[in-house]
Amino acid sequence: MILIAHNINKSYYNGEKELRVLKNINLELQKGEIITIMGQSGAGKTTLLNILGTLDSPDNGSVSICGQEISGQTEDELSELRNKHLGFVFQFHHLLPEFTAMENVLMPALISGNENDAKERAVELFDYVGMNERKTHYPAQLSGGERLRVAVLRALILNPDVVLADEPTGNLDVDNADRLLTLFRKINNDYNQAFVITTHNPSVAEIGNRRFILENETLNPVDSI
Ligand SMILES: Nc1ncnc2c1ncn2[C@@H]1O[C@H](COP(=O)(O)OP(=O)(O)OP(=O)(O)O)[C@@H](O)[C@H]1O
Ligand SMILES: [Mg+2]
Numbered sequence: 001m002i003l004i005a006h007n008i009n010k011s012y013y014n015g016e017k018e019l020r021v022l023k024n025i026n027l028e029l030q031k032g033e034i035i036t037i038m039g040q041s042g043a044g045k046t047t048l049l050n051i052l053g054t055l056d057s058p059d060n061g062s063v064s065i066c067g068q069e070i071s072g073q074t075e076d077e078l079s080e081l082r083n084k085h086l087g088f089v090f091q092f093h094h095l096l097p098e099f100t101a102m103e104n105v106l107m108p109a110l111i112s113g114n115e116n117d118a119k120e121r122a123v124e125l126f127d128y129v130g131m132n133e134r135k136t137h138y139p140a141q142l143s144g145g146e147r148l149r150v151a152v153l154r155a156l157i158l159n160p161d162v163v164l165a166d167e168p169t170g171n172l173d174v175d176n177a178d179r180l181l182t183l184f185r186k187i188n189n190d191y192n193q194a195f196v197i198t199t200h201n202p203s204v205a206e207i208g209n210r211r212f213i214l215e216n217e218t219l220n221p222v223d224s225i
Contacts, residue, residue: 001067002085002161002194003029003052008061010047021047022058023217029162032192034184036208038199038222043214045198046091046166052196053086053164054078066161083112087155089165093147095139095154101146102126102135105153118157125153129183145176152183162194169204181207 008025011018021044029035039045050056052063054070063070066085070078095104102122109118126135129149139147148168155163165184169177184207187193197207198214205211211222 001028002031002033002065003027003196004062004064005052006062008048008051008058008063010044010051010056010058020217022051025061025219027052027212027219029194029196031161032188032194034188034195034197034207034209035212036197036199036205036210037212037214037219038202038205039214040200044217045200045214048214048219049164049166049196049198053088054082083108083158085161087158087160087163089148089151089155089163089168091166091170093151095147095150097139100136100138101131101142101150104139104150105157108154108158112158114158121159122153122157125156129153143176145172145179148172148176148180149183152180152187156187156193160193162196165195165197167198167200169199169201177201177204 005025005027008022010022011020013019025048027035037045037048047056051058054063054065065081068081070081073081096107099107105122105125106115106118109115126132131146131149134142134146142150169180172180181204184195188195197204199205205222212219213222
């Protein structure tokens with residue numbers, strides 16, 4: 001099991017006022033599996049994904065990643081764990097504008113000191129997504145779909161156990177969204193890469209081997225709805 005979330009609860013507070021977002025959420029992700037989480041805007045998808053990705057902590061409940069319980073770990077330990085096991089595609093791609101596509105993809109490797117091995121992999125990855133000719137482009141010189149593919153390569157560069165993708169097709173037109181989904185399927189097939197993908201779009205959710213809906217603070221399998 002790559003990821004186990006058990007009884008996750010999360011509320012935000014605005015002064016005294018409690019906004020409950022997640023209630024007793026359970027989720028298990030196996031190797032090579034694609035899980036999709038559907039939910040309307042404000043349902044708590046980003047909150048949940050951030051908790052699964054150790055970027056935020058739950059009020060209670062536990063998250064373990066590749067057998068490691070995350071509660072009680074220091075920030076340094078968590079960042080090492082993220083580097084080793086997790087890749088992120090954020091809701092807004094967050095490419096660094098002053099770095100080229102290649103430099104953006106290599107950034108996680110640079111930060112964790114794995115730069116040399118990563119260069120070869122980065123070249124392969126650009127080739128893999130048909131972007132050989134775009135490596136030295138800056139984000140502003142890429143199309144929206146290309147930017148997102150660069151963000152996906154950045155998530156893959158350190159060979160993560162799971163890629164957490166938050167609303168990855170949110171800002172793409174239908175064609176680019178289709179291309180991205182095709183790419184996710186291909187990566188899943190070729191590398192047995194596991195994904196957790198959030199979306200508000202039912203056709204994106206179909207990519208999941210298992211599909212869930214986040215609604216009224218709870219996570220339910222789509223088939224039971
Ligand atoms: N830091 C915060 N402080 C207070 N409330 C927050 C905070 N972050 C999110 N919220 C609230 O929690 C709820 C869930 O937010 P979240 O971003 O997880 O939703 P989402 O499903 O990702 O929405 P979207 O599809 O629009 O991205 C929202 O009502 C939001 O206003
Ligand atoms: Mg969100």
